[in-house]
Amino acid sequence: MLQDRHLYNDVIELLNEISPTSEKCFTVARRTMTLKSQVLSIDPWEENYGRILLYGHLHAHSLERACHFTLSHGLAVYWGILMDIKLTEGPNYFEILATLKKSNISALLLETLYSINKENIRAAYRMDTISVHIIEEDRFSIIKLAAIGDFEHSCPKIPDREISWGQIETAFHSILEDLSAQ
Numbered sequence: 001m002l003q004d005r006h007l008y009n010d011v012i013e014l015l016n017e018i019s020p021t022s023e024k025c026f027t028v029a030r031r032t033m034t035l036k037s038q039v040l041s042i043d044p045w046e047e048n049y050g051r052i053l054l055y056g057h058l059h060a061h062s063l064e065r066a067c068h069f070t071l072s073h074g075l076a077v078y079w080g081i082l083m084d085i086k087l088t089e090g091p092n093y094f095e096i097l098a099t100l101k102k103s104n105i106s107a108l109l110l111e112t113l114y115s116i117n118k119e120n121i122r123a124a125y126r127m128d129t130i131s132v133h134i135i136e137e138d139r140f141s142i143i144k145l146a147a148i149g150d151f152e153h154s155c156p157k158i159p160d161r162e163i164s165w166g167q168i169e170t171a172f173h174s175i176l177e178d179l180s181a182q
Helices: 005-016 022-042 049-054 057-066 073-088 093-102 106-115 118-126 165-180
Strands: 134-136 139-143 160-164
Touching: 005 022, 005 093, 022 049, 049 057, 049 139, 057 073, 057 118, 073 093, 073 106, 073 139, 073 160, 073 165, 093 106, 093 165, 106 165, 118 165, 139 165, 160 165
Parallel strands: none
Antiparallel strands: 134 139, 139 160
């Protein structure tokens, strides 16, 4: 989704539909799989170019651990993408937030987020197993993108940004407020 503007638009369209057809879902899934395999053929260990596949995953995996895997991976990654965008002051934040708010999944996400104990989420971040995410205790590395859906395919090294637990906590609460606002 992050590498292809058309795919990004198709995903947003699917999320806005109440009952998308299985054909539309399959087309998006197949295109996603093709893009992922192209990236992995260039960087199978996700150390440079392949880090694009980790976008949002620091937060997604932490959220999944903190809520004991009661939330789907896809929804957790969607939250993670919002977190990475918020933390890097990246593009498309309000567009993605608005799509999530219009969808029928926002209530499930809000219920899960409000039920998580603050210390559980912090501990979940500390348990991350992807080495490119953790710099030291309570310091993490995330990817910074110039534009969602318009990733530079020839970029050998993806820019990143160091963030602290305090920044994560602030972004978490800010997005929670934005998502809760009518």
